[in-house]
Amino acid sequence: xxxxxxxxxxxxxxxxxxxxxxxxxxxxxxxxxxxxxxxxxxxxxxxxxxxxxxxxxxxxxxxxxxxxxxxxxxxxxxxxxxxxxxxxxxxxxxxxxxxxxxxxxxxxxxxxxxxxxxxxxxxxxxxxxxxxxxxxxxxxxxxxxxxxxxxxxxxxxxxxxxxxxxxxxxxxxxxxxxxxxxxxxxxxxxxxxxxxxxxxxxxxxxxxxxxxxxxxxxxxxxxxxxxxxxxxxxxxxxxxxxxxxxxxxxxxxxxxxxxxxxxxxxxxxxxxxxxxx
Amino acid sequence: xxxxxxxxxxxxxxxxxxxxxxxxxxxxxxxxxxxxxxxxxxxxxxxxxxxxxxxxxxxxxxxxxxxxxxxxxxxxxxxxxxxxxxxxxxxxxxxxxxxxxxxxxxxxxxxxxxxxxxxxxxxxxxxxxxxxxxxxxxxxxxxxxxxxxxxxxxxxxxxxxxxxxxxxxxxxxxxxxxxxxxxxxxxxxxxxxxxxxxxxxxxxxxxxxxxxxxxxxxxxxxxxxxxxxxxxxxxxxxxxxxxxxxxxxxxxxxxxxxxxxxxxxxxxxxxxxxxxxxxxxxxxxxxxxxxxxxxxxxxxxxxxxxxxxxxxxxxxxxxxxxxxxxxxxxxxxxxxxxx
Numbered sequence: 001x002x003x004x005x006x007x008x009x010x011x012x013x014x015x016x017x018x019x020x021x022x023x024x025x026x027x028x029x030x031x032x033x034x035x036x037x038x039x040x041x042x043x044x045x046x047x048x049x050x051x052x053x054x055x056x057x058x059x060x061x062x063x064x065x066x067x068x069x070x071x072x073x074x075x076x077x078x079x080x081x082x083x084x085x086x087x088x089x090x091x092x093x094x095x096x097x098x099x100x101x102x103x104x105x106x107x108x109x110x111x112x113x114x115x116x117x118x119x120x121x122x123x124x125x126x127x128x129x130x131x132x133x134x135x136x137x138x139x140x141x142x143x144x145x146x147x148x149x150x151x152x153x154x155x156x157x158x159x160x161x162x163x164x165x166x167x168x169x170x171x172x173x174x175x176x177x178x179x180x181x182x183x184x185x186x187x188x189x190x191x192x193x194x195x196x197x198x199x200x201x202x203x204x205x206x207x208x209x210x211x212x213x214x215x216x217x218x219x220x221x222x223x224x225x226x227x228x229x230x231x232x233x234x235x236x237x238x239x240x241x242x243x244x245x246x247x248x249x250x251x252x253x254x255x256x257x258x259x260x261x262x263x264x265x266x267x268x269x270x271x272x273x274x275x276x277x
Numbered sequence: 278x279x280x281x282x283x284x285x286x287x288x289x290x291x292x293x294x295x296x297x298x299x300x301x302x303x304x305x306x307x308x309x310x311x312x313x314x315x316x317x318x319x320x321x322x323x324x325x326x327x328x329x330x331x332x333x334x335x336x337x338x339x340x341x342x343x344x345x346x347x348x349x350x351x352x353x354x355x356x357x358x359x360x361x362x363x364x365x366x367x368x369x370x371x372x373x374x375x376x377x378x379x380x381x382x383x384x385x386x387x388x389x390x391x392x393x394x395x396x397x398x399x400x401x402x403x404x405x406x407x408x409x410x411x412x413x414x415x416x417x418x419x420x421x422x423x424x425x426x427x428x429x430x431x432x433x434x435x436x437x438x439x440x441x442x443x444x445x446x447x448x449x450x451x452x453x454x455x456x457x458x459x460x461x462x463x464x465x466x467x468x469x470x471x472x473x474x475x476x477x478x479x480x481x482x483x484x485x486x487x488x489x490x491x492x493x494x495x496x497x498x499x500x501x502x503x504x505x506x507x508x509x510x511x512x513x514x515x516x517x518x519x520x521x522x523x524x525x526x527x528x529x530x531x532x533x534x535x536x537x538x539x540x541x542x543x544x545x546x547x548x549x550x551x552x553x554x555x556x557x558x559x560x561x562x563x564x565x566x567x568x569x570x571x572x573x574x575x576x577x578x579x580x581x582x583x584x585x586x587x588x589x590x591x592x593x594x595x596x597x598x599x600x601x602x603x604x605x606x607x608x609x610x611x612x613x614x615x616x
Contacts, residue, residue: 078576094589104575
């Protein structure tokens with residue numbers, strides 16, 4: 001059973017400290033949600049675990065099954081079983097989506113285990129159908145011209161096909177309408193198993209209607225300030241985050257300038273529309 | 278005489294193919310679809326029909342001519358492959374390709390330098406009224422022999438020529454294309470993909486001249502410069518006065534791999550008419566860090582991720598003609614250049 005252990009993690013970007021002592025353990029079969037307002041360091045945590053070159057870890061440890069993750073390069077982390085569904089995945093012109101995913105799958109297999117084109121196409125087509133994605137997807141260039149929702153589904157497509165041991169989904173709900181969210185939620189829920197631990201990052205409770213989490217962590221000022229279960233989730237949904245700030249005496253929950261975490265207008269608009277109903 | 282195994286595999290897989298070694302016919306297998314197309318060594322009389330291309334004529338008798346003629350209304354989607362191999366001597370070849378009105382042709386033109394042979398390939402294209410021509414040219418070399426391509430393309434009214442070129446040479450290379458949009462609604466797309474390595478110096482020139490109203494020209498240059506090589510793109514879109522509603526666009530993109538490699542683009546738009554659309558863009562630099570991070574986060578090593586990103590630059594060549602053996606050949610040529 002996999003175990004991702006983060007202890008007292010501090011990280012900075014361009015001289016600014018964003019993570020100020022995050023501790024968290026995710027085991028196989030568990031689903032954790034990290035919630036919190038924008039700009040509190042949630043996505044930074046995801047990027048630091050994956051090894052984005054922009055961030056510098058200054059203190060603390062990350063281990064996967066007691067192996068030091070911080071010593072690994074990005075690709076070594078992926079092959080060890082870490083997966084990050086990204087908020088804004090890069091566009092790669094000229095590289096077709098199917099070539100990309102096939103290369104990614106074969107990168108973690110030994111020479112005699114590599115998938116043939118036929119084997120690959122079979123599982124790829126099945127995953128594309130289950131995610132209700134368009135049929136021309138295999139031939140389209142990676143993320144180029146994809147809508148926000150298509151990019152998110154494509155991240156989940158990779159999750160399904162790469163079968164990681166620890167999956168981190170960063171704001172996978174943003175840019176998805178309610179129907180798409182249900183499809184993504186069903187697919188992710190179906191993947192739950194003791195051999196995979198999951199970490200969901202979101203600032204709305206909405207995602208958790210579709211993917212059930214066992215544990216909820218609230219992040220503010222680059223730290224986890226509160227951890228709880230279903231009750232905590234409900235309270236955040238009803239009352240927001242102000243009461244937590246009051247309880248802990250936090251005035252400004254943010255650790256970084258606004259532009260570092262983009263607010264997606266469509267997301268907020270959907271939330272408002274739902275509230276209006 | 279034998280061909281290199283890689284070329285032989287490709288030639289075997291092509292349905293309709295004519296191979297010249299040096300300037301002699303070596304092998305021919307033509308599909309029924311191309312029965313009406315004539316190939317001859319007649320020097321075409323081209324002076325009156327190429328009013329703008331003074332240098333389109335064979336300059337000396339030393340160049341050996343090949344004339345390809347597609348009669349009116351003859352059309353086929355099946356590609357015809359023309360292969361030129363320089364073996365026992367340096368090659369200076371002159372190909373005259375003429376499509377009559379309403380004719381359509383898809384042509385794969387493979388030019389291969391064996392050992393250190395040098396090649397000069399002069400291609401004149403005359404696309405008659407309403408003709409459609411799709412050319413994919415792939416230039417490869419084994420050694421460091423010099424390469425020169427000189428294309429002169431004349432497009433009449435309502436005709437369309439798409440020229441896609443992959444330049445995989447190792448020696449000094451000059452790839453020069455001049456397109457004349459001679460009749461209203463004439464259209465041209467010229468896409469050149471070039472790779473340079475070691476101390477190679479390559480120059481890619483493309484000029485599209487609008488000599489009729491309502492014409493459209495699009496130039497796309499893409500390239501990868503590795504090691505200590507230099508790759509230069511020069512694109513010119515020229516719209517003459519009175520050629521209203523014409524469109525001249527140009528895009529240059531490329532990746533610089535070596536610390537001492539250079540890749541420059543000099544796009545030019547020369548426009549003497551107000552009522553037109555024109556523009557150019559460029560994206561040239563090192564491999565994008567975000568793309569690398571994304572691919573590596575899926576488990577690919579840095580080297581494999583870089584290879585995949587660079588392979589993306591071949592996409593226009595693969596899109597030009599859908600043919601598995603040809604695509605495999607393009608991948609081999611790429612991996613041979615970028616190790």
